[in-house]
Amino acid sequence: MILSLMEQYSEQLNGIFQALADPTRRAVLARLGAGPASISDLAKPFDMALPSFMKHIHFLEGSGLIHTRKQGRVRTCVIEKKQFAAVEAWLSAQRALWEGRTDRLEQFVAKAQAKGDSQ
Amino acid sequence: MILSLMEQYSEQLNGIFQALADPTRRAVLARLGAGPASISDLAKPFDMALPSFMKHIHFLEGSGLIHTRKQGRVRTCVIEKKQFAAVEAWLSAQRALWEGRTDRLEQFVAKAQAKGDSQ
DNA sequence: GCATCACTTAGCTCTTGCGCTAAGTATTGC
DNA sequence: GCAATACTTAGCGCAAGAGCTAAGTGATGC
Numbered sequence: 043m044i045l046s047l048m049e050q051y052s053e054q055l056n057g058i059f060q061a062l063a064d065p066t067r068r069a070v071l072a073r074l075g076a077g078p079a080s081i082s083d084l085a086k087p088f089d090m091a092l093p094s095f096m097k098h099i100h101f102l103e104g105s106g107l108i109h110t111r112k113q114g115r116v117r118t119c120v121i122e123k124k125q126f127a128a129v130e131a132w133l134s135a136q137r138a139l140w141e142g143r144t145d146r147l148e149q150f151v152a153k154a155q156a157k158g159d160s161q
Numbered sequence: 162m163i164l165s166l167m168e169q170y171s172e173q174l175n176g177i178f179q180a181l182a183d184p185t186r187r188a189v190l191a192r193l194g195a196g197p198a199s200i201s202d203l204a205k206p207f208d209m210a211l212p213s214f215m216k217h218i219h220f221l222e223g224s225g226l227i228h229t230r231k232q233g234r235v236r237t238c239v240i241e242k243k244q245f246a247a248v249e250a251w252l253s254a255q256r257a258l259w260e261g262r263t264d265r266l267e268q269f270v271a272k273a274q275a276k277g278d279s280q
Numbered sequence: 281g282c283a284t285c286a287c288t289t290a291g292c293t294c295t296t297g298c299g300c301t302a303a304g305t306a307t308t309g310c
Numbered sequence: 311g312c313a314a315t316a317c318t319t320a321g322c323g324c325a326a327g328a329g330c331t332a333a334g335t336g337a338t339g340c
Contacts, residue, residue: 056183059181059182060182063178063179076258082285082287093331114286115336121259126255126256179297185298209299212301212317212318282339283339288334288336289333291333293329294329296327298323300321303320305317307315310312
């Protein structure tokens with residue numbers, strides 16, 4: 043069960059990093075950092091059809107980096123700060139490996155990744 | 162020229178986050194955190210054909226997260242710690258926006274992303 | 281109550297990502 | 311010098327990502 047926990051963690055990271063790999067999505071996150079906004083407000087700066095833009099919003103929501111709520115005909119997007127902790131955690135684990143501080147959890151993470159984590 | 166600098170930074174982030182979005186590649190980085198290794202050593206834990214694995218190595222090298230050097234018939238891979246700073250920088254900029262500390266650079270980054278950064 | 285607005289769904293393209301096999305090249309070891 | 315080792319190149323197949331248009335749905339405003 044700790045293994046399935048690691049797998050969940052890994053798939054979560056897949057989604058988060060994938061979400062962050064697109065400049066449109068990073069820009070949306072930057073904008074939402076300043077506070078909630080509606081889809082059309084968010085879409086305005088981009089030279090992109092709305093359905094295309096919506097896919098980015100769905101991707102961000104799927105990865106947990108934002109959540110949205112529809113009231114009337116307007117959907118409002120809010121950043122999900124907690125989700126960024128997963129990235130920070132991965133970065134610290136990585137740094138810990140460099141520093142040779144391979145305590146039990148970090149060893150576990152490294153080994154799990156090397157063995158069963160792929161695909 | 163500061164604009165083209167931001168564009169470079171953005172494309173760099175695209176590559177880095179994309180590289181980190183794959184569990185095989187994260188596992189390779191975790192392994193390399195403990196020290197340099199050859200391609201075949203790195204490939205061993207994975208149930209994957211060597212050319213497939215090589216693509217991951219090339220991707221990592223292309224994103225700057227590792228560099229490699231061939232001596233004789235063996236190619237040795239080394240982690241490039243500096244490159245992780247770009248991720249940290251992005252995370253801090255993001256956090257800074259949450260905290261309302263939108264000083265000049267961060268405002269610039271946010272606006273550049275919202276306007277011209279996409280695609 | 282009819283038009284407008286703010287999405288939403290459906291379905292199409294094109295490119296890229298991630299895996300494979302087969303065959304090639306360049307070192308190294310006996 | 312011949313075989314084995316350690317990649318490397320070439321090329322294929324399938325799935326997913328990122329864009330588009332066209333048409334649909336459900337609230338809001340006059």
